[in-house]
Amino acid sequence: MASRIASILAGGEPVGSKVTIEGWIRTRRDSKAGLSFLAVHDGSCHDALQVVAPAELANYASDIQRITTGCSVRCIGELVQSQGKGQSVELRADSVEVVGWVDDPDTYPMQPKRHTMEYLREVAHLRVRTNIVGAITRVRHSLAQAVHRFFHERGFFWIHTPIITASDAEGAGQMFRVSTLDLANLPKTPDGKIDWDKDFFGKEARLTVSGQLNVETYCLALSKVYTFGPTFRAENSNTRRHLAEFWMIEPEIAFADLAADAQLAEDFLKFIFKELLRERADDMAFFEKFVDPECVKRLTSMVETKFERMDYSDAIKTLQSSKEKFEYPVTWGIDLQSEHERFLTEKVVKGPVAVINYPKDIKAFYMRLNADEKTVAAMDVLAPGIGEIIGGSQREERLEVLDRRIEEMKLHAADYWWYRDLRRYGTVPHAGFGLGFERAIQYATGVENIRDVIPFPRAPRQAEF
RNA sequence: UCCGAAGUAGCUCAGUGGUAGAGCAGGCGGCUGUUAACCGCCGGGUCGUAGGUUCAAUCCCUACCUUCGGAGCCA
Numbered sequence: 023m024a025s026r027i028a029s030i031l032a033g034g035e036p037v038g039s040k041v042t043i044e045g046w047i048r049t050r051r052d053s054k055a056g057l058s059f060l061a062v063h064d065g066s067c068h069d070a071l072q073v074v075a076p077a078e079l080a081n082y083a084s085d086i087q088r089i090t091t092g093c094s095v096r097c098i099g100e101l102v103q104s105q106g107k108g109q110s111v112e113l114r115a116d117s118v119e120v121v122g123w124v125d126d127p128d129t130y131p132m133q134p135k136r137h138t139m140e141y142l143r144e145v146a147h148l149r150v151r152t153n154i155v156g157a158i159t160r161v162r163h164s165l166a167q168a169v170h171r172f173f174h175e176r177g178f179f180w181i182h183t184p185i186i187t188a189s190d191a192e193g194a195g196q197m198f199r200v201s202t203l204d205l206a207n208l209p210k211t212p213d214g215k216i217d218w219d220k221d222f223f224g225k226e227a228r229l230t231v232s233g234q235l236n237v238e239t240y241c242l243a244l245s246k247v248y249t250f251g252p253t254f255r256a257e258n259s260n261t262r263r264h265l266a267e268f269w270m271i272e273p274e275i276a277f278a279d280l281a282a283d284a285q286l287a288e289d290f291l292k293f294i295f296k297e298l299l300r301e302r303a304d305d306m307a308f309f310e311k312f313v314d315p316e317c318v319k320r321l322t323s324m325v326e327t328k329f330e331r332m333d334y335s336d337a338i339k340t341l342q343s344s345k346e347k348f349e350y351p352v353t354w355g356i357d358l359q360s361e362h363e364r365f366l367t368e369k370v371v372k373g374p375v376a377v378i379n380y381p382k383d384i385k386a387f388y389m390r391l392n393a394d395e396k397t398v399a400a401m402d403v404l405a406p407g408i409g410e411i412i413g414g415s416q417r418e419e420r421l422e423v424l425d426r427r428i429e430e431m432k433l434h435a436a437d438y439w440w441y442r443d444l445r446r447y448g449t450v451p452h453a454g455f456g457l458g459f460e461r462a463i464q465y466a467t468g469v470e471n472i473r474d475v476i477p478f479p480r481a482p483r484q485a486e487f
Numbered sequence: 488u489c490c491g492a493a494g495u496a497g498c499u500c501a502g503u504g505g506u507a508g509a510g511c512a513g514g515c516g517g518c519u520g521u522u523a524a525c526c527g528c529c530g531g532g533u534c535g536u537a538g539g540u541u542c543a544a545u546c547c548c549u550a551c552c553u554u555c556g557g558a559g560c561c562a
Contacts, residue, residue: 268562
């Protein structure tokens with residue numbers, strides 16, 4: 023059985039022991055002193071292991087000296103103290119077997135040099151062999167595990183809300199259609215419309231844009247629940263912050279108000295980033311050095327700083343009385359622009375802040391109406407360096423108020439019959455929030471384009487891999 | 488979708504109205520317990536696509552495609 027390079031570099035194998043490693047070549051350097059140095063990575067950690075291959079090996083000239091970046095190898099040998107600088111231990115090889123050659127080294131897309139992220143995106147099947155995408159991938163995993171650990175340890179249940187939805191009541195944005203109908207020969211009703219009754223589900227179906235409405239049903243039985251899964255938006259968004267397919271985390275808690283929701287959001291962010299700093303110090307050091315010098319400081323600060331709370335109305339007053347010149351003017355009733363959010367969290371609070379109680383007209387129908395009848399119990403958690411990172415709310419649990427809001431927003435109560443049922447049968451105050459997983463990864467690593475923090479990005483005109 | 492920028496060797500880029508260069512990568516050789524090493528030599532490009540202007544276009548013009556950045560939408 024091969025050892026993981028992570029375990030070897032962490033001191034899990036004593037010097038002098040015989041080990042086998044399996045991985046891919048980063049670089050080969052020959053020395054005429056009669057040996058070659060192979061930097062081998064297996065993805066288990068950020069660093070590669072240096073393998074020293076002496077010229078006495080039987081296949082030295084035939085194989086080892088022909089090794090290029092990207093070849094896969096199996097190396098067996100003794101773990102020894104390194105004679106050179108840059109690594110503490112290295113593998114003195116008794117055998118180096120090339121498991122897979124690189125066909126044409128001249129055109130192998132990955133080279134031992136710095137590539138642009140744009141270029142790497144064009145070779146998404148190979149880009150994970152680079153330092154940076156490997157690091158992103160391990161960070162992504164570590165954060166995902168921390169998310170589940172946070173909720174599990176606090177008694178939350180993970181609910182697998184559906185990917186396909188036929189309710190068309192989720193509200194947020196353009197949705198992808200799901201259909202098995204023959205596009206070239208659509209069945210029609212007598213009045214010439216598409217006969218959706220002939221489609222797979224007997225009605226129009228789409229990919230979900232949020233698991234929230236579904237997860238609320240489970241919340242009102244299991245008390246503490248969350249979703250963590252893929253979400254889809256068919257918006258023609260071409261930005262470094264949007265994907266057509268992304269992962270979202272949406273906890274929902276029963277017998278809870280907005281204050282409890284904000285506290286949950288604070289505890290949650292602190293937990294996952296603390297765990298990340300602990301588990302992936304190697305990769306975070308890499309991001310700090312090559313991608314974003316502030317990233318570790320930013321996370322450390324968030325973990326240690328108490329989040330403030332600020333009423334939306336106070337936030338507006340603060341913005342209005344500031345001397346800052348904003349591109350968008352500030353009046354009560356507007357949705358805060360990115361520049362406003364950054365100002366509040368970076369200049370006013372100088373730390374994370376939960377802005378609460380937004381005007382009802384700029385928020386969704388399901389958010390709970392406050393006593394002033396003008397605002398709803400919504401919150402946005404803002405953080406320095408990014409602005410909004412979490413959005414959430416207390417949900418409207420009073421049926422008559424919910425119905426009024428549905429009507430005001432020109433929605434159809436009938437579309438929400440099962441959602442309304444929750445308010446008819448044993449309703450309780452409850453609250454939740456949503457976090458875009460990829461945006462959390464961007465925040466943690468400083469990677470600028472969201473397409474680089476998901477293995478295979480889906481965006482307008484982009485679904486090659 | 489709107490605004491702006493860019494597409495020249497495998498990669499990163501420079502460059503000129505008279506069909507092009509560098510660094511890295513690759514091949515060969517030299518050198519070294521090396522650290523995306525270093526030194527020398529060599530191969531490699533219908534300059535995004537399609538039209539147009541011109542004696543002549545990679546360079547100027549138009550359209551399109553693609554990518555990037557910003558905006559909107561939002562997570």
